[in-house]
Amino acid sequence: xxxxxxxxxxxxxxxxxxxxxxxxxxxxxxxxxxxxxxxxxxxxxxxxxxxxxxxxxxxxxxxxxxxxxxxxxxxxxxxxxxxxxxxxxxxxxxxxxxxxxxxxxxxxxxxxxxxxxxxxxxxxxxxxxxxxxxxxxxxxxxxxxxxxxxxxxxxxxxxxxxxxxxxxxxxxxxxxxxxxxxxxxxxxxxxxxxxxxxxxxxxxxxxxxxxxxxxxxxxxxxxxxxxxxxxxxxxxxxxxxxxxxxxxxxxxxxxxxxxxxxxxxxxxxxxxxxxxxxxxxxxxxxxxxxxxxxxxxxxxxxxxxxxxxxxxxxxxxxxxxxxxxxxxxxxxxxxxxxxxxxxxxxxx
Amino acid sequence: xxxxxxxxxxxxxxxxxxxxxxxxxxxxxxxxxxxxxxxxxxxxxxxxxxxxxxxxxxxxxxxxxxxxxxxxxxxxxxxxxxxxxxxxxxxxxxxxxxxxxxxxxxxxxxxxxxxxxxxxxxxxxxxxxxxxxxxxxxxxxxxxxxxxxxxxxxxxxxxxxxxxxxxxxxxxxxxxxxxxxxxxxxxxxxxxxxxxxxxxxxxxxxxxxxxxxxxxxxxxxxxxxxxxxxxxxxxxxxxxxxxxxxxxxxxxxxxxxxxxxxxxxxxxxxxxxxxxxxxxxxxxxxxxxxxxxxxxxxxxxxxxxxxxxxxxxxxxxxxxxxxxxxxxxxxxxxxxxxxxxxxxxxxx
DNA sequence: ACGCGTCACTAACGCGAGTTAGTGTCCCCT
DNA sequence: AGGGGACACTAACTCGCGTTAGTGACGCGT
Numbered sequence: 001x002x003x004x005x006x007x008x009x010x011x012x013x014x015x016x017x018x019x020x021x022x023x024x025x026x027x028x029x030x031x032x033x034x035x036x037x038x039x040x041x042x043x044x045x046x047x048x049x050x051x052x053x054x055x056x057x058x059x060x061x062x063x064x065x066x067x068x069x070x071x072x073x074x075x076x077x078x079x080x081x082x083x084x085x086x087x088x089x090x091x092x093x094x095x096x097x098x099x100x101x102x103x104x105x106x107x108x109x110x111x112x113x114x115x116x117x118x119x120x121x122x123x124x125x126x127x128x129x130x131x132x133x134x135x136x137x138x139x140x141x142x143x144x145x146x147x148x149x150x151x152x153x154x155x156x157x158x159x160x161x162x163x164x165x166x167x168x169x170x171x172x173x174x175x176x177x178x179x180x181x182x183x184x185x186x187x188x189x190x191x192x193x194x195x196x197x198x199x200x201x202x203x204x205x206x207x208x209x210x211x212x213x214x215x216x217x218x219x220x221x222x223x224x225x226x227x228x229x230x231x232x233x234x235x236x237x238x239x240x241x242x243x244x245x246x247x248x249x250x251x252x253x254x255x256x257x258x259x260x261x262x263x264x265x266x267x268x269x270x271x272x273x274x275x276x277x278x279x280x281x282x283x284x285x286x287x288x289x290x291x292x293x294x295x296x297x298x299x300x301x302x303x304x305x306x307x308x309x310x311x312x313x314x315x316x317x318x319x320x321x322x323x324x325x326x327x328x329x330x331x332x333x334x335x336x337x338x339x340x341x342x343x344x345x346x347x348x
Numbered sequence: 349x350x351x352x353x354x355x356x357x358x359x360x361x362x363x364x365x366x367x368x369x370x371x372x373x374x375x376x377x378x379x380x381x382x383x384x385x386x387x388x389x390x391x392x393x394x395x396x397x398x399x400x401x402x403x404x405x406x407x408x409x410x411x412x413x414x415x416x417x418x419x420x421x422x423x424x425x426x427x428x429x430x431x432x433x434x435x436x437x438x439x440x441x442x443x444x445x446x447x448x449x450x451x452x453x454x455x456x457x458x459x460x461x462x463x464x465x466x467x468x469x470x471x472x473x474x475x476x477x478x479x480x481x482x483x484x485x486x487x488x489x490x491x492x493x494x495x496x497x498x499x500x501x502x503x504x505x506x507x508x509x510x511x512x513x514x515x516x517x518x519x520x521x522x523x524x525x526x527x528x529x530x531x532x533x534x535x536x537x538x539x540x541x542x543x544x545x546x547x548x549x550x551x552x553x554x555x556x557x558x559x560x561x562x563x564x565x566x567x568x569x570x571x572x573x574x575x576x577x578x579x580x581x582x583x584x585x586x587x588x589x590x591x592x593x594x595x596x597x598x599x600x601x602x603x604x605x606x607x608x609x610x611x612x613x614x615x616x617x618x619x620x621x622x623x624x625x626x627x628x629x630x631x632x633x634x635x636x637x638x639x640x641x642x643x644x645x646x647x648x649x650x651x652x653x654x655x656x657x658x659x660x661x662x663x664x665x666x667x668x669x670x671x672x673x674x675x676x677x678x679x680x681x682x683x684x685x686x687x688x689x690x691x692x693x694x695x696x
Numbered sequence: 697a698c699g700c701g702t703c704a705c706t707a708a709c710g711c712g713a714g715t716t717a718g719t720g721t722c723c724c725c726t
Numbered sequence: 727a728g729g730g731g732a733c734a735c736t737a738a739c740t741c742g743c744g745t746t747a748g749t750g751a752c753g754c755g756t
Contacts, residue, residue, distance in 0.1 A: 010736060013714060025734065045461040046403055047712035049394030050741050057442070066428065071621050075424050076417050083445050092461065094405070094442045097428050113393040113440065219625035248625055273419050274622065277567035277596055358706060361744060373704065395742035398711050 012036070016043065049112075058086045058300055059108045059117035062097040068121065069097065071217055071244060073272050074289035075120070078142070081293020082118060089301045091115075104128055109137045116304040118142050118296050124185075138303040142296045144187040151303065153296040153313045157188050160285040160317035161195025162202075164267040165239050167283070167319055169203045172328035173237040173265055176200070177211040177229050179222060179249055181242030181269065184214070192241040192269060211235065215245045222248030230256050236328060237265035243272045243284055250278065250324075261326035271320055281322035288315055360384070364391070397460075406434050406648055407456045407465035410445040416469065417445065419565055419592060421620050422637035423468070426490065429641020430466060437649050439463075452476055457485045464652040466490050466644050486651040490644045492535040499651065501644040501661045505536050508633040508665035509543025510550075512615040513587050515631070515667055517551045520676035521585040521613055524548070525559040525577050527570060527597060529590030529617065532562070540589040540617060559583065563593045570596030578604050584676060585613035591620045591632055598626065598672075609674035619668055629670035636663055 014024055015032040035041070049055040060082055062069055069075060083093045094114055096105045106128050108114050116138030119129060122145040133139055133150045141152035168176050178196045182189040193212070200207055213229050215221040222245030229235065230252065240246035246268035253264055260266050260280055268275060268284035275282040292315055303309045362372055363380040383389070397403040408430055410417055417423060431441045442462055444453045454476050456462050464486030467477060470493040481487055481498045489500035516524050526544045530537040541560070548555055561577050563569040570593035577583065578600065588594035594616035601612055608614050608628055616623060616632035623630040640663055651657045 009713080010715080011734085014735090017714080019715095028734075040458065042455050042459040044398070044712050045459045046394045046397030047741095048714075050392070050398050050743085051712075051714040053714090053741075055394055060443075069428055070421075070425050072424070073418075073421055076420070079443060080414065080417055080445050083443060092442055092444065092456075094440055095408075095427060095431060096440065097431050107390050108440075110388065111390040111393045219622060223625070244622065247622055251625060251627055254627070274567060274592065274595055277571065277599060279599060279602070279627075357743080358745080359704085362705090365744085367744095376704080392742050395711095396744080398713085399742075399744040401711075401744090 053112075055112055055115055056091050057094050057114045058082065058091050058297065058304075059105070059114035060093055060095045061105045061108070061117050061119045062095070062121065063119055063123055063126070064121035066097075068217060074270065074287055074292075077289035078120070078293035078296075081290040081295075082297040083293075084290075085294045085297025085301065091301065106132060109139075116140070116300045118300055122148075138300060140296055140300040140303060140309070142292065144191065146187070151299060151309045151311050151313075153292065153299055154188075154315070155287050155292060156314040156317050157191035158195040158198065160269065160287075160319075161192040161239065161241065162199045163195075163317070163319045164269065164283075164285050165196050165199035166202070167321065168237045168239065168265055168267060168325060169199065169205070171237075171265065171325060174205060174328075175211070175234065175236045176205070177213070177235045177238040179225055179229070179238060179240040179245060180212070180214045181240075181245055182215070182217055189214075189241060196239055196241075215240075215242070215248075217242070217244070219244050219248030219251075222246060223252045225249070226252035227256070230258075235264060237267070237325070239267050239269075241269045243268040243270045243275045243282060246282060246284075247274075247278065261324050262329070265325040267325055275320075276322065278324065280324050283322045283325040284320050286318045286320050288317070291315060401460075403460055403463055404439050405442050405462045406430065406439050406645065406652075407453070407462035408441055408443045409453045409456070409465050409467045410443070410469065411467055411471055411474065412469035416565060422618065422635055422640075425637035426468070426641035426644075429638040429643075430645040431641075432638075433642045433645030433649065439649065454480060457487075464488070464648045466648055470496075486648060488644055488648040488651060488657070490640065492539065494535070499647060499657045499659050499661075501640065501647055502536075502663070503635050503640060504662040504665050505539035506543040506546065508617065508635075508667075509540040509587065509589065510547045511543075511665070511667045512617065512631075512633050513544050513547035514550070515669065516585045516587065516613055516615060516673060517547065517553070519585075519613065519673060522553060522676075523559070523582065523584045524553070525561070525583045525586040527573055527577070527586060527588040527593060528560070528562045529588075529593055530563070530565055537562075537589060544587055544589075563588075563590070563596075565590070565592070567592050567596030567599075570594060571600045573597070574600035575604070578606075583612060585615070585673070587615050587617075589617045591616040591618045591623045591630060594630060594632075595622075595626065609672050610677070613673040615673055623668075624670065626672065628672050631670045631673040632668050634666045634668050636665070639663060 011024065011028065012032055015029050016036065060079060086093050096108055098105065109117060109132055118140050120142045122129060122141050122143055124145065130148065133148060139150050141150050144152060144154050165176060178193060180189045180193055184190045184193065197207055210232055213225040215225045222240065226249035238249060240249050246266055250260055250266055253260055258264055268282045271284045271286035275284050295313060295315055299309050299313065359372065359376065360380055363377050364384065408427060434441050444456055446453065457465060457480055466488050468490045470477060470489050470491055472493065478496065481496060487498050489498050492500060492502050513524060526541060528537045528541055532538045532541065545555055558580055561573040563573045570588065574597035586597060588597050594614055598608055598614055601608055606612055614630065616630045619632045619634035623632050643661060643663055647657050647661065
């Protein structure tokens with residue numbers, strides 16, 4: 001203990017923690033700082049936690065399946081953002097993947113291992129979560145989960161999808177299909193479908209159930225489902241609620257002897273790193289993964305500190321126009337009036 | 349405290365920690381267990397850490413740049429593996445991304461926040477690491493870093509690359525180019541290049557400097573560099589030390605009016621989720637990311653517990669043969685004798 | 697019947713900080 | 727000069743658990 005630097009314990013604690021309301025002479029303050037640096041003093045984390053009643057740790061609970069974690073490129077970015085936000089407040093991040101469904105993460109909070117947790121990809125059938133929320137633990141959801149009284153932060157899936165489809169409509173396209181990124185039990189999938197539908201409504205285009213198909217996270221499902229859509233009838237464009245799924249869909253389009261975007265325009269969702277290098281470069285909706293992490297982290301820190309936190313926060317989403325979408329090939333007797341030109345995507 | 353369950357503190361500690369050498373009657377043992385469950389007793393993590401001198405936390409330090417983290421799909425998987433290994437020993441994982449180079453992670457260990465750390469993507473110019481290692485803290489490297497006395501776990505990049513190139517040679521191909529996944533300052537890039545060279549040597553094919561090009565993590569660099577290679581002269585195959593880079597390379601090949609694998613065979617590295625859905629499905633080397641996490645976690649736990657740990661552990665790597673490689677189109681007067689047929693990749 | 701030993705458990709200390717209450721010193725005001 | 731108060735600091739308690747030393751009860755052997 002750095003007490004041997006001339007002063008004693010309490011003073012050290014006051015100085016190093018910048019305790020407000022206490023007056024310590026600048027001389028002593030300096031002396032303590034110097035001694036701490038010289039001795040390489042690092043307050044023992046567990047001792048701090050025990051005495052202060054705070055672990056200074058934020059938990060990051062991954063509620064999605066192993067396959068989803070593997071396929072979700074955004075997760076690492078979100079984690080980075082969360083850690084960055086945590087660090088500004090002197091917190092660190094502990095990760096808790098729920099490999100088998102069994103592993104309860106309740107102890108994370110109940111043992112006060114973490115002062116609060118971010119739950120990523122929350123599921124409705126999570127009674128542990130409900131219990132923790134009821135007991136007043138600081139929790140923030142990353143994603144959406146209706147019917148639970150916990151603040152949540154999410155990207156604006158609805159308006160993201162809306163803008164994507166609006167873009168297609170602006171290009172003069174009318175028969176626009178939709179491929180979801182996952183079963184509708186996943187709220188993000190439902191929301192993106194809602195956005196698709198809202199955009200159609202706004203443009204006065206009737207919703208056609210036959211133009212909707214349901215994929216499941218991976219490119220394989222996108223491939224299969226796109227083939228089905230093509231078999232049902234001709235379409236001019238497709239909004240695919242996931243770049244990875246879109247990758248499979250594009251393959252199916254190509255195999256059907258059609259070309260993107262000449263015959264069918266495609267808009268994706270997520271803007272994964274490879275999207276700019278697809279053939280053709282994919283027009284997509286950028287999901288601000290890092291910012292999402294920062295936002296959810298900031299919200300949780302506020303919650304932990306007892307500051308008010310909005311019930312729901314939606315992060316804006318950006319449409320990145322590349323080359324997988326193009327104006328409708330107008331028959332000679334009609335002219336495309338839409339001259340909409342949005343965004344600017346970094347090309348390869 | 350569950351002492352009000354009939355017995356007293358020490359007994360509870362003994363029972364819940366399964367302390368060996370102590371004899372507690374099954375009756376009492378049962379009673380304690382029951383009371384703990386009923387009261388929802390969770391030992392306070394910080395208190396345990398303070399009293400026991402162990403935080404039961406493993407640190408996962410990300411030493412790579414933000415761009416690398418974003419582009420590295422394997423990271424999340426490795427983290428999952430690490431967390432799984434940690435859990436079996438009652439440990440949790442704390443993540444420490446080094447966003448700006450500044451942030452020192454030394455305090456993670458020095459403040460005994462973590463009992464040991466895994467350093468992913470270690471850099472040579474890391475004097476903090478050297479200091480920690482010198483001071484005897486439990487550290488395991490995930491990756492390779494010559495010239496430092498710390499145990500390390502890595503995938504077998506050399507033999508992975510070797511097998512990939514061997515596969516190409518077995519198909520009768522001779523003019524085989526190589527595109528690295530990164531500058532050679534990255535040990536993995538150097539190792540994969542070494543494997544490429546070793547395979548050529550073993551087959552008696554002379555190494556040609558002109559057939560090697562250096563990419564930098566992303567598909568864009570792969571595209572650019574492949575175009576350069578094609579401009580230098582005709583090639584029959586290319587080993588690209590990263591699937592993402594290979595994605596760009598394939599685009600360049602296509603733009604040059606050539607076809608994969610008819611004109612040029614391509615082998616990648618990593619087996620990212622999308623590899624099976626490339627056009628054509630990519631033959632590649634699978635990097636066992638999850639297993640890597642488990643291995644590195646197990647090694648660190650051994651190190652923390654004082655058990656002996658091998659200086660270096662290499663995880664075997666598997667070649668996944670899909671459709672981006674094909675036997676050489678033999679002129680009529682010669683026959684391909686190689687009938688090698690390895691692996692079986694899950695196709696779309 | 698006494699002593700020794702195991703069994704089953706408890707009392708009390710210590711981990712390393714934060715924190716409250718308290719102590720001494722110096723200065724300023726009247 | 728004496729008293730009040732800010733100033734600068736310290737002694738001692740606390741957090742919740744692990745752990746060592748110690749206590750009483752009971753059984754067995756001679």
